[in-house]
Amino acid sequence: MQFTLKRKIKTMDNREIAQKFYKVADILEVLGQNQFRVNAYRRAAQTIESLPEDINELYKQNKLTEIPGIGAGLKEKIEELITSAHSKEIDDLEKKVPIGVLELLSIEGLGPKKVKFLNSKLHINSINDLIKLIKSHRLLKFKGWGEKSEINILQGVEQYKKFSERLPLGIALPIAEELAEKIKNIPGVKRVEICGSIRRRRETIGDLDLLAISAHPEKTINSFVHLSVIKQVKASGPTKANVVLKQGIEADLRVIKPESFGAAMNYFTGSKAHNIHIRKLGQARNLKINEYGVFKKEKSGKFKFLTGAEEINVFKSVGLSYIPPEIREDEGEIELAKQNKLPRLIEDKDIKGDLQCHSEASDGADSIEELVAYAQKVMGYKYLAITDHTPSVGVTHGLNPKRVLEQIKKIDRLNKKLRNFRILKGMEVDIKADGQLDLPDEILKKLDVVIAAIHTGFKQPTEIMTERIIKAIRNPYVKILAHPTGRIINKRMPYNVDIEKVILEAKKLNKILELNAYWNRLDLNDVNLKLVKKIGLKNVINTDAHARVELKNMRYGVMTARRGWVEAKDVINAWPMERLLKFLKKT
Ligand SMILES: [Zn+2]
Known part of the structure; x- marks a missing residue:
């Protein structure tokens, strides 16, 4: 039976308003409007999406403009959306660009300018139109489009279709x-x-x-x-x-019936491979294990219910210790659970600080003071590194040497006022196309923590990209490589980099590859983290927050770390400050 239910429109929640604003940013971009306005909408969307408070409550308390990045104009839009689920200006904008055209923006390699061209010159209104266009080879007649663009677009379409399923x-x-x-x-x-x-x-x-x-x-x-x-x-x-x-x-x-609940949890958590292995262990003990419970085969041939209410008893019934859900992939966890030798996976409460975030000095939304107050009071941290961008990262208003020195002085002043908390002086220094760093050594050596990262030139071939990164981490002042593969989940594939080679080199140099906790990065991923663990390299989990509320993304980093079998003892920002500082000073 299939039927749909009509939904009453009451108000819009954080997520819905955020999605509206993302859409407006896309529309403005396709219309070729002022980039500043586009960025304002996109940043506001990100902030609203990660707000800990219900935006409807903030509206009732007349506190909308207290949200970072929300000025009078955006406040008015939010109020309209909350009270009527519509905004005249946004409705008008939406009429200008069909939804199918916006979808084209999700295809890798198609930026707003290209989408605008395809739509206005060639009347492409959807992905299907686009596929037809490519197959007709009409695009080849236009300057700037060649056979290579045709192949790239088709690959992008395939990738997008795959991505949109999950x-x-x-x-x-x-x-x-x-x-x-x-x-x-x-x-x-x-x-x-x-x-x-x-x-x-x-x-x-x-x-x-x-x-x-x-x-x-x-x-x-x-x-x-x-x-x-x-x-x-x-x-x-x-x-x-x-x-x-x-x-x-x-x-x-x-x-589920209470007596079966634990067995059902186990069954419906998976993975399939893990469950099959557990069931086999059961069979060897004359046990049947399914979503209803654990059953013992009796002499009569009938099965008798043994246990099922608690998940842990399913494991116990086959002689295993409790296996955390994140590692139930049948990749060795069952063998270790048999010997009671599972790793003690890192937990949220182990994290003592964050070593990557951006202040309003570059492209962040909040001041250092606001970030620190949040880190201290909401996250319960002992330290926070401020790591703004450097100038060569295009639109970020990166810090040149003079501004870095000013920021160092400012942090020194702030640190004098803080009790039981320390702000670490850091930078996320850009790795240029040739592997050179975007700040001179005499500046880098004044910092507590230097993070190097790639932000441009993603298309280099593997050998060049790998050498570029290795060259950067060879710099004695660089301690961490940020978002090491550059992938954006469901949006951008990793750049061409031999990540195993980089991991091995990092081990030799005693450098650290970040696990970036920003929810759409989670880079390094679980597979890479396992390699890091195998060779005995340490980890760092950073949020790369661009607004204080984004410090809360730490949990996604911890989740990914757990999938990668990471233990607190190996994570440098789970260490007390003194130990961390000692480690950072050693090169
Ligand atoms: Zn970065």
Whole structure:
């Protein structure tokens, strides 16, 4: 049975307003409007998306302009969206550029200028139009487009189609958490857990699996399918429902009997390979393990229920210690659990500071003081490195040597006033195309922490890119390589770099490859992190925050670290300040 439910428009939430603003930024860009305005919308969208508070509450308290980057103009738009779900100016803008044209922007290699050309000169309104155009080779007649662009565009389309099937963890998890909260509020519901690949913290998520215990399963399912966040109900029965959320992702809710809940959690968390291995261990002990529980085969041939309420008892029944969800991939965790030798994976509370963030001195939204107050009071940190950009990173208003020296003095002044907290003087120095750094050594040596990073020239061939990076980390003052492969989840593939070679070189030089916790980077990824662990290199987990609220992205870094089997003892920003400072000074 398939039916859709009409959703009442009340107000718009943080995510919806953020999405509106992203869209406006894209439209303005395609229309060729002022880049400053485009950036203002995009930055506001990012900030609103990661706001810890409900924007509707801030509106009620008349505090919208306290949100960083929200001036009078944007405030007015937000108010219109909150009160009526519409804004005249935005509606008019949306009419100017069809949705299919905006979709073209998601294809790698098609920037706003090219999209504008394709739309205005060749009337391309959708990805299908674009494919037809390429196949007709009409594009070759125009200057600046060649056979290579045709191939690149087709590859970009393929990649986009693949990407759009799964959501990044940093988008899917807040959606799942919000949904779980709503289910918890349904009368009769006693427990809700998010399972599936999201519980294993995979970097992209296909759909959501939620389990609940309820006193009235049927009523619970009925309330669930009527939640305002649900766009379509695909199937619904007495104990389960399959729906599509308004964000486009599918979700399953199953109401489980309390005695089976742990077994169901185990079953629906996966991975498949892990579950198969566990079931085999069970078979060797005459046990049947499924989503209902662990059953013992008796002499009569019948199965008797043994356990199932708690997940840990499923592991115990086959002689294993509890295995954290993030490493349930059948990649050696079961063998180690047998010997009770699993790594002690890092946790949020282990993190003592953040070694990469940007202040308003370059392209951040907040002052150093605001970042520090947030790091200290909200995150509970002991230290924070301010690492602004350097001049060669185009639009970031990067710091030249003179401004770096001023910033050093400013931080020294601030540090004198701080108790039990230290601001580290850092820079995210750009690695130029030839591997040279964007600041001279006499400036770099005055800093507590120097992070090197690639921000341009992504298309270099592997050999050149790898040498470029290795040259940069050979600089004695560079300690960390930021976002080492440059990938953006669902948007940009890693650049051509022999990352294994870089990791091995970093080990020789005693340098560190960052795990960038920004939700769409998570770079290094789990696979690379395992190699880092294998050769005994340390880690750092940095948020690369461009606004204070983005310091909260740390959790995505910790999740990825856990998937990479990372332990707190190997993460330099899980160390106390003195140990960290000693380490940073050694080259
Ligand atoms: Zn960077």
